[in-house]
Amino acid sequence: MTRRMWPDVQTAQLSCFLTVAEAGSFHRAAAALDMGQSAISRRIQKLEDTLGVSLFERRPSGARLTVAGECFALRVRLIMDEVNFAVDAARSAGVAKNGHLQIGIIASLSAGPIRTSLQRFLDRHPQVEICLLETDRSELMTMLSHRRIDLVCVSGEPLS
């Protein structure tokens, strides 16, 4: 089995790169990203090193994209959009919409209005599959931290 090796390009470098390309200078990008300009400089340098290509022409007036930089920016913009899209898709798929939803509820609340509200939600959204689980608070918390359930309904103060 041949394993594919991916180049060590980090998304932080890419977003930094796009910001500099838009801003037209390192220190303006630094202000936009609320960072020091040294951090910007190092990130771009590292990116250029892993690519083996200069992305910007450094001038006293600022930083302009090279030919390779233009080419790269064009694709990176699309990629970052797709990353955001993938994140949103995963979130939507994970929480509801064709997914499961494991809800834990402490026994003392299971007779109150929360339960009836959940029942109403289930009636209106039949495609959402919800599992209700009634037990005591401490066990709910451990199951939540172990990712056995997605949501808990409890009363009182947060523990930690």
Added chain:
Amino acid sequence: MTRRMWPDVQTAQLSCFLTVAEAGSFHRAAAALDMGQSAISRRIQKLEDTLGVSLFERRPSGARLTVAGECFALRVRLIMDEVNFAVDAARSAGVAKNGHLQIGIIASLSAGPIRTSLQRFLDRHPQVEICLLETDRSELMTMLSHRRIDLVCVSGEPLS
């Protein structure tokens, strides 16, 4: 000007995620990536935290993708391919092919066969624009490190 915020998803996490999805278990992915399984576990956890979604069902037999995980993997595979493609495109655009190429050469070599070879290359590839620069070795090195030139032709031992 509203600045877009990128989610803090790192490519290392994504490649790790894909490897686990293919391998079907954390420790198998760890072996494939030559890392400890604890590192895999932490990376996936962090990714899940930033997404706010569980990506895998942890079982004693291994790790299987959740619904959100499947959805995410589908898109991430494409994204990683596009990242590789963008990197290759930038490299090609940067070195030659519609780009500039600044070559430094030490004066003592400028009369030798290298120069004639370069001339032959230029004759055959008129779309490549090459700038030749003759000066002494130390200045060539500083210009190279400052990204003023792309390539140097020198003789002798590497300095550092």
Added chain:
DNA sequence: CACAATTACGAGATGCGTAATGATC
């Protein structure tokens, strides 16, 4: 001299591996 980028250096954060612990069959 003004302005833009890079480099030096100390401090804090991040991430790994080894080893111990927890959970499930």
Added chain:
DNA sequence: GATCATTACGCATCTCGTAATTGTG
């Protein structure tokens, strides 16, 4: 008890910010 995955801890690395330096008009 065997096999995964997770957590604890110590250590190495990375990355940042501040400040000094270099390069250019």
